[in-house]
Amino acid sequence: MAFIDEMKFEAEAGRGGDGVVRWRKEKFVPKGGPSGGDAGRGGDFFVQAVRDIHILSKYKARKEFEAGRGEDGSNKSLHGKNGEDFTLELPVGSIVTNLDTDEEWQLTEEGQKFLILKGGYGGFGNEHFKSSVNTTPKEARPGQDGEKGNFKVELELFADIGLIGLPNAGKSSLLNALTNAEAKVGDYAFTTLDPNLGDFYGYIVADIPGIIEGASEGKGLGVKFLRHIKRTKMLAHLVSFDEEETIRAQYGAKKKTMLARYKEIRKELEKYDKKLKLGKEGLASKNEIIILTKSDVINNPKEIIKKVNEFKKLSKQVFVLSLYDDKMIKKLSDDLTKILKKK
Ligand SMILES: Nc1nc2c(ncn2[C@@H]2O[C@H](COP(=O)(O)OP(=O)(O)OP(=O)(O)O)[C@@H](O)[C@H]2O)c(=O)[nH]1
Ligand SMILES: [Mg+2]
Numbered sequence: 001m002a003f004i005d006e007m008k009f010e011a012e013a014g015r016g017g018d019g020v021v022r023w024r025k026e027k028f029v030p031k032g033g034p035s036g037g038d039a040g041r042g043g044d045f046f047v048q049a050v051r052d053i054h055i056l057s058k059y060k061a062r063k064e065f066e067a068g069r070g071e072d073g074s075n076k077s078l079h080g081k082n083g084e085d086f087t088l089e090l091p092v093g094s095i096v097t098n099l100d101t102d103e104e105w106q107l108t109e110e111g112q113k114f115l116i117l118k119g120g121y122g123g124f125g126n127e128h129f130k131s132s133v134n135t136t137p138k139e140a141r142p143g144q145d146g147e148k149g150n151f152k153v154e155l156e157l158f159a160d161i162g163l164i165g166l167p168n169a170g171k172s173s174l175l176n177a178l179t180n181a182e183a184k185v186g187d188y189a190f191t192t193l194d195p196n197l198g199d200f201y202g203y204i205v206a207d208i209p210g211i212i213e214g215a216s217e218g219k220g221l222g223v224k225f226l227r228h229i230k231r232t233k234m235l236a237h238l239v240s241f242d243e244e245e246t247i248r249a250q251y252g253a254k255k256k257t258m259l260a261r262y263k264e265i266r267k268e269l270e271k272y273d274k275k276l277k278l279g280k281e282g283l284a285s286k287n288e289i290i291i292l293t294k295s296d297v298i299n300n301p302k303e304i305i306k307k308v309n310e311f312k313k314l315s316k317q318v319f320v321l322s323l324y325d326d327k328m329i330k331k332l333s334d335d336l337t338k339i340l341k342k343k
Helices: 055-059 171-178 223-229 244-251 258-275 301-312 326-342
Strands: 006-012 045-050 064-066 086-091 094-098 104-106 113-117 148-155 159-165 196-200 203-207 232-240 287-293 318-320
Touching: 006 055, 006 086, 006 113, 045 094, 055 086, 064 086, 086 094, 086 148, 094 113, 113 148, 159 171, 159 196, 159 223, 159 326, 171 196, 171 203, 171 232, 171 326, 223 232, 223 258, 232 258, 232 326, 258 301, 287 301, 301 318, 318 326
Parallel strands: 006 064, 045 086, 159 203, 159 232, 232 287, 287 318
Antiparallel strands: 006 148, 045 113, 094 104, 094 148, 196 203
């Protein structure tokens, strides 16, 4: 199932029912008083946040939604039923824009619900118009149309930690190790084409597809996924101990050292921020920890320490990880829990 993070749709709230002209029928009374009931109002149109990032793909075949029409009034003063409300479920992190009015709603928490279109009023029946001067009103009102609109939904994933890094850094593998996710892992670049989410003790971890030099201008999987880091609370930046040759063979990277590879991604984050004028709200200003992955490919422990010290100069927390070492995974998992709890 392809991951869909954008959609357009047409929506209409319910039309109000019509009021009616009716007369009371009573035995021995040739013409009773007015008894046309009022109509029901049209159903309102809501959007509501659910914790299901794949829900947009459910609406693939259907792009028009409408709430229920109000029922007409009836005889014997019966009030028509209100039309059924319609609630469109959207993933947490959706930004809904009314393309006709530019109004915008942000669904940031599960269960959050917004009224985006109001149903029309139901019309009055003739009984409503009864007065001392007009005991036989022949007037009734039609229902009012419900509001209509064209909308756009853009999904920006909400996560507590976003795993970022060059392709093949080990992001999906780490997601699988820490959470219940079953992300695809492969020894080639761009295994992950869509973000994956996992639950880490109630925190959401997002595995973001590999970012490469030029991503902010659309290279590789491009800008599409940088957007998903925007609402992530903190970043874990993975840099692998893979040999230079391996990396070059995989996606033709020009830069050599691990630090240079790290900086390459940082530069993309900054460029993206600049392009969108995000300033301090941007990707580059997010709290970031660094995870040096695949330490098992290095035989000399001194080499690992040397790299760690090099990265520590960036004044960020640095972790070393090999997914073949359970103790290392446990340590990272414990430390991450502590970091997340502090927030
Ligand atoms: N030796 C070693 N290999 C690892 C480790 N972690 C991951 N790998 C391997 O590295 C390769 C890439 O792992 P993925 O988890 O798919 O990497 P990714 O960062 O998600 O890659 P993309 O989805 O392409 O961006 C796979 O062959 C993994 O088995 C590790 O700790 N040690
Ligand atoms: Mg991956």
